[in-house]
Amino acid sequence: MADETITKRCPRCKIIKSTNEFSISRFNTAKDKLQTYCKLCHKIFRQTPQYRKRQKVYSKTKKGREIRLIACKKYYAKYPERLQAKNAIAYQIRYYGFPKPSTLMCVLCKKQAQEYHHYLGYTKEHWLDVRPVCKICHKKIHSSIVPSGLSEQPNTEQCKVVASQC
Ligand SMILES: [Zn+2]
Ligand SMILES: [Zn+2]
Ligand SMILES: [Zn+2]
Numbered sequence: 737m738a739d740e741t742i743t744k745r746c747p748r749c750k751i752i753k754s755t756n757e758f759s760i761s762r763f764n765t766a767k768d769k770l771q772t773y774c775k776l777c778h779k780i781f782r783q784t785p786q787y788r789k790r791q792k793v794y795s796k797t798k799k800g801r802e803i804r805l806i807a808c809k810k811y812y813a814k815y816p817e818r819l820q821a822k823n824a825i826a827y828q829i830r831y832y833g834f835p836k837p838s839t840l841m842c843v844l845c846k847k848q849a850q851e852y853h854h855y856l857g858y859t860k861e862h863w864l865d866v867r868p869v870c871k872i873c874h875k876k877i878h879s880s881i882v883p884s885g886l887s888e889q890p891n892t893e894q895c896k897v898v899a900s901q902c
Contacts, residue, residue: 844870854866
């Protein structure tokens, strides 16, 4: 069971390694679909400014979504109750025929809505208290219109609009 045929030379460490030592790359157009560098070198390479710069270029293209997803995850790690509220809606849409925001009208500008805003906050009893809004209005709601007498504290009783997204 000699695996001599499936080896690849890593141009960085200059060692001929088994292809198991190389990760499969989705972006690589090479016919073996393997990353140029071996796993070990790639790990090191990922920490170089050169690689980071390349990532930045990527982020402006199709990588952008992925990057945003990570930012989104961080955001929800910080505000887990917002994720729960969002998930509750997603669940209703999926299984209980709750209308998709895209089928509704933004309550503010009357254009097509894109998301739901939790206008009563994110506590469990208000998970389904949402208003369809477009992304632009949603951003506006969270960035500027904070009801008077309301500090930055989310989830207070009279909280109609809570700082930040969703
Ligand atoms: Zn290597
Ligand atoms: Zn709108
Ligand atoms: Zn909102």
